Amino acid sequence: MSDNLSGVLESLKAIKGVHGAALIEKFGLIKGSALPGWVDPEAVAAMVTLILKASQRATKELEQGKFNNAIIESENGKILFTEIKGNVLCIITTVDAKLGIINLKLDAASKTIAAQI
Amino acid sequence: MSDNLSGVLESLKAIKGVHGAALIEKFGLIKGSALPGWVDPEAVAAMVTLILKASQRATKELEQGKFNNAIIESENGKILFTEIKGNVLCIITTVDAKLGIINLKLDAASKTIAAQI
Numbered sequence: 001m002s003d004n005l006s007g008v009l010e011s012l013k014a015i016k017g018v019h020g021a022a023l024i025e026k027f028g029l030i031k032g033s034a035l036p037g038w039v040d041p042e043a044v045a046a047m048v049t050l051i052l053k054a055s056q057r058a059t060k061e062l063e064q065g066k067f068n069n070a071i072i073e074s075e076n077g078k079i080l081f082t083e084i085k086g087n088v089l090c091i092i093t094t095v096d097a098k099l100g101i102i103n104l105k106l107d108a109a110s111k112t113i114a115a116q117i
Numbered sequence: 118m119s120d121n122l123s124g125v126l127e128s129l130k131a132i133k134g135v136h137g138a139a140l141i142e143k144f145g146l147i148k149g150s151a152l153p154g155w156v157d158p159e160a161v162a163a164m165v166t167l168i169l170k171a172s173q174r175a176t177k178e179l180e181q182g183k184f185n186n187a188i189i190e191s192e193n194g195k196i197l198f199t200e201i202k203g204n205v206l207c208i209i210t211t212v213d214a215k216l217g218i219i220n221l222k223l224d225a226a227s228k229t230i231a232a233q234i
């Protein structure tokens with residue numbers, strides 16, 4: 001695995017069924033992205049902000065504690081969000097992407113990213 | 118299984134590891150809830166609104182299509198969101214709740230609720 005952030009993001013994008021990946025700082029700053037041309041990184045950043053807001057509500061009012069991860073499943077695909085040291089790694093997949101394989105590679109990618117930031 | 122909405126929600130709440138459940142209309146109206154005293158149904162409704170906003174972004178800008186479901190995993194628990202005919206069924210669980218069992222009962226509950234609304 002590549003040892004720099006864009007290398008890690010590109011390696012996630014290379015997984016079958018993955019459209020792309022981006023690392024977003026918790027206030028919406030885009031730290032890195034490997035996204036297809038039709039995906040606006042700002043739209044991904046906006047989604048991360050909304051998910052973190054929802055999670056903060058959960059933390060405050062439902063005693064759920066710190067945000068770990070989230071998945072949104074829609075008709076045409078899934079979006080995965082994983083917390084890494086105050087940032088959120090976001091992965092956009094097709095609807096039939098295998099979550100088992102993605103989660104394995106995601107764990108490795110998270111560790112590599114966590115070691116760098 | 119009970120054939121009325123609050124019966125269905127109560128039966129979800131009775132599953133081991135489930136704190137409670139609520140059915141929220143997509144604009145935030147609470148249609149029914151079986152929640153523990155420390156959970157404010159309005160907070161659940163606010164989360165549903167945020168999740169649906171994030172999903173709408175995904176639909177518009179990432180071509181993800183109609184929202185199906187979402188999970189937020191935090192330090193102390195999980196929150197599951199499932200679309201049912203323009204409403205969202207929201208289930209709040211402990212961190213060690215078994216998703217397999219919950220998903221099975223959730224499928225049955227979704228069908229019962231879909232038949233009534």
